[in-house]
Amino acid sequence: METGKVKITVIPNGPLQVESSEIELIKTDGTSQTKKGKLYFCRCGHSKNKPFCDGSHNSEGFKG
Ligand code: FES
Numbered sequence: 001m002e003t004g005k006v007k008i009t010v011i012p013n014g015p016l017q018v019e020s021s022e023i024e025l026i027k028t029d030g031t032s033q034t035k036k037g038k039l040y041f042c043r044c045g046h047s048k049n050k051p052f053c054d055g056s057h058n059s060e061g062f063k064g
Contacts, residue, residue: 013063015040015053025051 009017019038026032040053044062047054 010043011040014044014057016043 003021005020006023007017007019009019011017017038017040021036023035023039024032025035025039041051042049042053042057043064044057044060046056046060046062048056
């Protein structure tokens with residue numbers, strides 16, 4: 001993937017897929033972590049590992 005480019009894909013009935021060569025995630029406690037590649041963020045509200053998707057959207061029957 002091109003440096004600096006961010007690609008966000010809405011997965012049908014699932015999470016947001018965020019893809020970039022560098023992703024800085026700042027957590028609620030102010031600490032941050034840097035990742036690269038693909039991250040999946042919950043948009044159904046049922047994940048037990050927010051802000052990440054843990055697959056709970058499947059068992060909860062999330063549509064969107
Ligand atoms: S979108 Fe996957 S757990 Fe919420």
